[in-house]
Amino acid sequence: MREELFMAGLGGQGVNLAGQLIARAAMDAGLNVSWFPIYSPEVRGGSSTCTIVIADGRVGSPTSERPNSMVLMDSTSAERFAGEIADGGLLVINSSLIREVPRCEGCRLIEVPANEIAAEIGNERTVNMSLIGAWATGTGVLTVEDVARSLRAMLPERHHVHMPANEAALQRGAEIARSLA
Amino acid sequence: MSEERRRVFISGNEATAEGGIAGGCRHFFGYPITPQNKIPEYMAEHMPEVGGVYLQAESEVAAINMVYGASAAGARVMTTSSSPGISLMQEGLSYMLGAELPAVIVNMVRGGPGLGNVAVAQSDYWLSTRGAGHGDGRCITLTPYSVQELHDFTARAFELADRYQNIVMILGDAILASMMEPCTLIPRTEMPPPDRPYAVGPHAPGSRERNIINSLWVDFDVMEAVNIRNEERYARAAAEITEWDEFGSDDPQVLLCAYGISARICEGAVMRAEEAGVRLRLLRPKTVFPFPTAPIREWSERVGAILVVELSMGQFVEDVRLAVEGRCPVDLLGRAGGNMPSVSDVLAKVRQVAAKAGV
Known part of the structure; x- marks a missing residue:
């Protein structure tokens, strides 16, 4: 198994932290993983990106030319990166912010209204969680339970009060992915 | 401290x-510079937990001279920096090589020459393996290629520095510094203070000879003796600690040589070797001074060509050519300025090199 995941969004959207959570969850699930914060030197203008390689064998190169999956959080990132996904790859987009669905022939698309979900849950800081939930379920690399367990381990005790909201957002994303399967 | 080793997900800087x-x-004495600022930040936070000293110097020149002083007094001491900062430290490093003192130096290499940029590069290979500074002194140089190896090599560097009474350089880069991977931590055991009979420090009058730390040797023979002792150290290190790893085909047509982050890209190329239709093997040095001359020489008699991949216009490739001594063609894929070849770039170059060599 080798999964090359590329994530991009605006600075401040928590792209890197979301990527670190996925990577940490992969480690906790007994997989090899690398988290790599630079995509290419032309990435500028507020975009924040990271590449996560998850493998049951050697990771080898921590970079990716044609990611198997992408999580794109804003319209600039969608325009810029969606075309680079591998054939048959999984594209998860935050449809709250990406009005124009990116063209990606041969890819599987999951549209997650992540901001609306976060608003319904009543915790706007859970935006990334529904996207991660959709990605995890869509790829089958991790379960949302894996992600929740690692999030709990990463969060300082005083933030554990936010776990139910985060778990709810993960589940909402997972449901959307399942409904498309 | 429990016997079970803790596995954590951390950056290369933190692991170092x-x-x-x-x-x-x-x-720890240091002065901030990107891309290694997480190291001093981590030291500032965690040194007090072990009763250690963290001090931010007023410059790199001050930091390296603090390292010099602490080492002279028998301390296990380190500093970390990035390319332009390591340039500033060259004088202090040379003095320490002249005074035959141990220390651990980490260089998270960035683009150069000059102030350069803060992106990844491997263009300080010469700076690390040919120096430091003026004179015949050399730095034992270790080349980790993962977050785990940054951790393990840095820990081991202190033992090596003491064993050879010499500077040990960890040659990292901006990507290894900032990327995150799982890392199994070595327990923080209480290290006994190293036995350094040459160190300066308080002692009862008459209890021992006065120790003097110095790198000024006016007498020709005394100065030459320092150089001979250093050469003996380097010969011992070559016999005892030269280390490398190999991965890929047992019957390769092309041998890839790379260290650090370039070795990770090359590992990816070996994993996809069938795309190039060429049998590939990677040889990656874990030490570049001492250099794994013997295994590279052996492979050079069995492969059609060697391809060196490095993030510089060609520094490491010179040592490979010295090892090969013309036994097979040695080609270079070099990038600079923060640019990196992709795995596909490496495979395309492999095809070229293989075709040219007729394999």
Whole structure:
């Protein structure tokens, strides 16, 4: 198994932290993983990106030319990166912010209204969680339970009060992915 | 401390810093520079937990001279910096090689020459393996290629520095510094203070000869003796600690040679070798001074060509050519300025090199 995941969004959207959570969850699930914060030197203008390689064998190169999956959080990132996904790859987009669905022939698309979900849950800081939930379920690399367990381990005790909201957002994303399967 | 080793998900910078503490470093002096600022930040936070000293110097020149002083007094000491900062430290490093003192130096290499940029590069290979500074002194140079190896090599560097009474350089880069991977931590055991009979420090009058730390040797023969002792150290290190790893085909047509982050890209190329239709093997040095001359020489008699991949216009490739001594063609894929070849770029170059060599 080798999964090359590329994530991009605006600075401040928590792209890197979301990527670190996925990577940490992969480690906790007994997989090899690398988290790599630079995509290419032309990435500028507020975009924040990271590449996560998850493998049951050697990771080898921590970079990716044609990611198997992408999580794109804003319209600039969608325009810029969606075309680079591998054939048959999984594209998860935050449809709250990406009005124009990116063209990606041969890819599987999951549209997650992540901001609306976060608003319904009543915790706007859970935006990334529904996207991660959709990605995890869509790829089958991790379960949302894996992600929740690692999030709990990463969060300082005083933030554990936010776990139910985060778990709810993960589940909402997972449901959307399942409904498309 | 429990016997079970803790597995954590951390950056290369953090793994390096924790490796220093695990290796017994209790004195850290440094001056900030991107992309390694997480190291001093980590040291500032965690050195007090082990009763150690963290001090931010007023410059790199001050930092390296603090390292010099602490080492002279018998401390396990380190500093970390990035390319332009390491340039500033060259004088102090040369003096320490002249005074035959141990220390651990980490260079998270960035683009150069000049102030350059803060992106990844491997263009300080010569700076590390040919120096430091003026004179015949050399730095034992280790080349980790993962977050785990940054941790392990930094911890081990203190033992090597003491064993050879010499500077040990960890040659990292901006990507290894900032990327995150799982890392199994070495426990922070209480290191016994190293036995350094040459160190200066308080002692009862008449209890021993006065120790003097110096790198000024006016007498020709005394100066030459320092150089001969250093050469003996390097010969011993070559016999005892030269280390490398190999991965890929047992019957390769092309041998890839790379270290650090370039070795990760090359590992990816070996994993996809069938795309190039060429049998590939990677040889990656874990030490570049001492250099794994013997295994590269052996492979050069069995492969059609060697391809060196490095993030410089060609520094490491010179040592490979010295090892090969013309036995097979040695080609270079070099990028600079923060640019990196992709795995596909490496495979395309492999095809070229193989075709040219007729394999």
